[in-house]
Amino acid sequence: xxxxxxMSVEELMELKSxxxxxxxxxxxxxxxxxxxxxxxSMAQLNLSMGMMDVLTSESDLSCEExxxxxxxxxxxxxxxxxxxxxDMMEVPRENIVIFGNSSLNVxxxxxxxxxxxxxxxxxxxxxxDKVKFLxxxxxxxxxxxxxxxxxxxxxxxxxxxxxxxxxxVEKLVAEDxxxxxxxxxxxxxxxxxxxxxDETVHRFACLKPAAKDFRIFWDNxxxxxxxxxxxxxxxxEILMECKKAGNPDMVYKFASTSKISFPGSGIGAIAASxxxxxxxxxxxxxxxxxxxxxxxxxHARFFGDIYGMVMHMEKHAEILRPKFxxxxxxxxxxxxxxxxxxxxxxxxxxxxxxDSMEGCAKAIVARAKEAGVVMTGAGATFxxxxxxxxxxIRIAPSYPTLEELxxxxxxxxxxxxxxxxxxxxxxx
Amino acid sequence: xxxxxxMSVEELMELKSxxxxxxxxxxxxxxxxxxxxxxxSMAQLNLSMGMMDVLTSESDLSCEExxxxxxxxxxxxxxxxxxxxxDMMEVPRENIVIFGNSSLNVxxxxxxxxxxxxxxxxxxxxxxDKVKFLxxxxxxxxxxxxxxxxxxxxxxxxxxxxxxxxxxVEKLVAEDxxxxxxxxxxxxxxxxxxxxxDETVHRFACLKPAAKDFRIFWDNxxxxxxxxxxxxxxxxEILMECKKAGNPDMVYKFASTSKISFPGSGIGAIAASxxxxxxxxxxxxxxxxxxxxxxxxxHARFFGDIYGMVMHMEKHAEILRPKFxxxxxxxxxxxxxxxxxxxxxxxxxxxxxxDSMEGCAKAIVARAKEAGVVMTGAGATFxxxxxxxxxxIRIAPSYPTLEELxxxxxxxxxxxxxxxxxxxxxxx
Numbered sequence: 001x002x003x004x005x006x007m008s009v010e011e012l013m014e015l016k017s018x019x020x021x022x023x024x025x026x027x028x029x030x031x032x033x034x035x036x037x038x039x040x041s042m043a044q045l046n047l048s049m050g051m052m053d054v055l056t057s058e059s060d061l062s063c064e065e066x067x068x069x070x071x072x073x074x075x076x077x078x079x080x081x082x083x084x085x086x087d088m089m090e091v092p093r094e095n096i097v098i099f100g101n102s103s104l105n106v107x108x109x110x111x112x113x114x115x116x117x118x119x120x121x122x123x124x125x126x127x128x129d130k131v132k133f134l135x136x137x138x139x140x141x142x143x144x145x146x147x148x149x150x151x152x153x154x155x156x157x158x159x160x161x162x163x164x165x166x167x168x169v170e171k172l173v174a175e176d177x178x179x180x181x182x183x184x185x186x187x188x189x190x191x192x193x194x195x196x197x198d199e200t201v202h203r204f205a206c207l208k209p210a211a212k213d214f215r216i217f218w219d220n221x222x223x224x225x226x227x228x229x230x231x232x233x234x235x236x237e238i239l240m241e242c243k244k245a246g247n248p249d250m251v252y253k254f255a256s257t258s259k260i261s262f263p264g265s266g267i268g269a270i271a272a273s274x275x276x277x278x279x280x281x282x283x284x285x286x287x288x289x290x291x292x293x294x295x296x297x298x299h300a301r302f303f304g305d306i307y308g309m310v311m312h313m314e315k316h317a318e319i320l321r322p323k324f325x326x327x328x329x330x331x332x333x334x335x336x337x338x339x340x341x342x343x344x345x346x347x348x349x350x351x352x353x354x355d356s357m358e359g360c361a362k363a364i365v366a367r368a369k370e371a372g373v374v375m376t377g378a379g380a381t382f383x384x385x386x387x388x389x390x391x392x393i394r395i396a397p398s399y400p401t402l403e404e405l406x407x408x409x410x411x412x413x414x415x416x417x418x419x420x421x422x423x424x425x426x427x428x
Numbered sequence: 429x430x431x432x433x434x435m436s437v438e439e440l441m442e443l444k445s446x447x448x449x450x451x452x453x454x455x456x457x458x459x460x461x462x463x464x465x466x467x468x469s470m471a472q473l474n475l476s477m478g479m480m481d482v483l484t485s486e487s488d489l490s491c492e493e494x495x496x497x498x499x500x501x502x503x504x505x506x507x508x509x510x511x512x513x514x515d516m517m518e519v520p521r522e523n524i525v526i527f528g529n530s531s532l533n534v535x536x537x538x539x540x541x542x543x544x545x546x547x548x549x550x551x552x553x554x555x556x557d558k559v560k561f562l563x564x565x566x567x568x569x570x571x572x573x574x575x576x577x578x579x580x581x582x583x584x585x586x587x588x589x590x591x592x593x594x595x596x597v598e599k600l601v602a603e604d605x606x607x608x609x610x611x612x613x614x615x616x617x618x619x620x621x622x623x624x625x626d627e628t629v630h631r632f633a634c635l636k637p638a639a640k641d642f643r644i645f646w647d648n649x650x651x652x653x654x655x656x657x658x659x660x661x662x663x664x665e666i667l668m669e670c671k672k673a674g675n676p677d678m679v680y681k682f683a684s685t686s687k688i689s690f691p692g693s694g695i696g697a698i699a700a701s702x703x704x705x706x707x708x709x710x711x712x713x714x715x716x717x718x719x720x721x722x723x724x725x726x727h728a729r730f731f732g733d734i735y736g737m738v739m740h741m742e743k744h745a746e747i748l749r750p751k752f753x754x755x756x757x758x759x760x761x762x763x764x765x766x767x768x769x770x771x772x773x774x775x776x777x778x779x780x781x782x783d784s785m786e787g788c789a790k791a792i793v794a795r796a797k798e799a800g801v802v803m804t805g806a807g808a809t810f811x812x813x814x815x816x817x818x819x820x821i822r823i824a825p826s827y828p829t830l831e832e833l834x835x836x837x838x839x840x841x842x843x844x845x846x847x848x849x850x851x852x853x854x855x856x
Binding site for chain 1: 465467478484485487497501529532533540544545555686691714718719
């Protein structure tokens with residue numbers, strides 16, 4: 001296997017001509033495939049169909065506290081749902097508040113509240129000249145969209161194999177009091193599938209931010225979303241770690257059941273210190289009388305307890321694992337040794353992150369699209385959609401069938417090869 | 429029947445002594461009754477139990493657009509839910525956005541968005557020195573809580589039998605550009621049960637506010653919540669009226685199914701002009717991937733269409749009507765002619781508004797509480813909880829059983845009599 005960079009112009013031209021022919025053939029098929037979003041497949045949704053039968057007109061619709069879940073009341077979640085999500089989030093039940101169907105919404109509301117009311121009594125961020133967030137990159141586009149929406153300046157921090165570069169994080173938060181937060185997906189990160197090391201979590205907990213209202217936005221979206229029963233990543237629990245480090249209020253932890261039960265109809269939650277939750281509930285009681293308790297009850301009764309949920313996640317893993325394997329095996333077979341891209345094989349989560357040669361990502365995504373494969377837009381994994389190296393591409397293998405995925409990945413690697421040759425030939 | 433004010437001190441003293449004895453007897457029973465919140469009763473909740481069986485694991489869970497309601501997607505509501513709520517709100521389906529389980533949350537978010545991002549491109553309210561809202565009084569405490577939470581100054585506007593005093597509203601909004609909104613419950617208003625007259629709605633639609641970003645917050649919470657099939661109030665549809673008046677963007681209309689299906693698990697919606705909805709969707713797509721579509725589907729299939737919903741509301745009316753009758757008949761029997769209070773008999777909604785003699789409301793509520801009856805706090809129907817005349821009390825007859833309600837109302841009128849005598853005797 002010769003690396004492309006070691007091939008002569010003639011060799012590259014010849015290879016390009018072969019590959020272009022292959023590409024035209026594939027293109028002629030008029031395929032429509034989508035590897036763009038971390039959406040569960042129909043087979044995964046079917047795993048939770050029993051949830052539709054948990055509550056019927058014959059059911060007792062009272063929760064453990066004895067409240068009729070159909071009526072108003074219970075601001076921050078019914079007890080059994082809190083217990084389930086507390087176990088899922090590895091925190092005490094008292095440190096949980098349950099919200100509606102989306103943790104994204106909870107994160108948005110958390111920033112919105114900080115803008116208008118500050119954090120536990122601090123100056124509202126909207127009254128400040130400048131508010132900044134640290135953004136480990138590559139990262140999750142919807143996080144960046146929230147901070148951009150509120151005019152918060154985003155500062156890139158490079159990811160390493162053990163999490164964000166903590167030397168940079170520590171330095172920046174210590175010296176700049178306009179830095180009010182950092183976005184983290186600490187386990188099976190979006191898009192790289194990296195889990196923060198014990199040391200990284202510990203260093204997070206020990207941060208000495210210049211801003212008293214600095215918060216770690218810990219979006220543990222994939223906390224129990226393993227691909228393998230026998231090969232799991234472990235993540236130190238940040239709430240307790242912060243408490244031990246004397247920084248109990250420094251973190252908001254987010255999670256939801258979106259990729260456990262149903263993405264459209266799950267339940268979201270925040271976990272935080274007592275003091276943070278006092279401030280959160282104070283605002284929450286103005287915003288709502290309470291979220292959908294019947295759906296909370298439905299979840300609690302369907303899963304029973306955290307063990308039931310873990311068993312359920314193994315079924316998800318069985319569906320997802322072959323898909324990840326298919327993508328990884330194709331990348332390996334087609335691209336290993338060519339030195340035109342690198343990737344990480346994750347042990348969980350929803351994505352495979354691919355790094356092309358510099359300046360090729362946009363061209364690769366455009367090529368794939370031409371042949372009918374929709375990828376996440378190049379640049380989407382960076383704040384403002386700007387990947388300085390134009391090299392990161394997020395691959396989302398969950399939604400297509402295994403067969404569709406095989407085809408889509410072949411088209412992807414073909415696009416990578418073609419764009420790389422174009423780059424090397426000076427055509428990009 | 430002699431009016432209390434025409435009685436001599438001796439007569440009042442004697443009456444007081446009799447009533448105090450009655451009061452002590454009632455108090456000794458140690459009752460626990462609640463007429464404080466507009467909460468549907470268990471019998472009303474049972475009307476919607478069929479909703480629990482509409483979707484099962486055997487159901488096709490795709491909506492009319494063919495989207496799988498279990499998965500991500502469909503930002504602003506599935507078509508059949510939009511149609512149902514559009515008909516309920518008397519607007520075109522295109523002018524509806526569906527949200528989560530609470531219209532209160534939609535109103536909160538609307539104000540929060542205006543604070544941080546302005547209204548259709550205007551200066552964010554948080555950047556202004558002063559923002560004011562007009563508050564027709566008496567009104568809904570949770571409205572006032574939202575504006576107070578955001579530091580918006582509230583200006584009382586008196587209610588009349590045809591709606592807010594429009595001379596005052598017109599004058600204030602025309603001359604003060606810091607007035608950005610007005611809270612309205614235009615039909616079967618909270619707490620008076622007043623429906624705005626055709627002229628009032630027309631004058632609303634023709635307002636000439638100094639502030640371009642002035643909006644009418646039209647919370648039509650009780651649009652189809654009639655008490656009588658044959659005696660209904662009619663409300664001119666404000667969206668169309670504003671359009672005809674050349675002010676298409678001046679109103680946000682809110683509603684939910686909270687008091688139609690289940691208060692905890694209904695669906696909320698906003699109706700507004702195309703231009704307003706563009707701004708709303710722009711923010712919404714940052715905040716969420718979409719609200720709970722399964723619950724939208726459940727509602728659409730359970731009610732079928734607006735006719736089904738109207739028929740359903742007749743069943744609610746059958747449960748509510750005797751309760752309203754019981755309260756009104758007791759007030760009439762016990763208080764008519766005494767000139768110590770006045771009230772309005774509404775044709776719909778959830779409340780009866782009672783006005784005591786000036787300076788008696790707090791004392792009445794305290795008396796009732798002493799005897800085990802919880803009323804909405806005196807003052808709650810005014811901004812900042814301050815009723816300048818200390819006379820308005822909101823009675824919520826929906827939640828107690830008819831029997832409990834009879835007892836609670838007897839205690840209430842006894843409390844009114846005692847507090848009024850105390851007032852006349854100079855003891856308050």
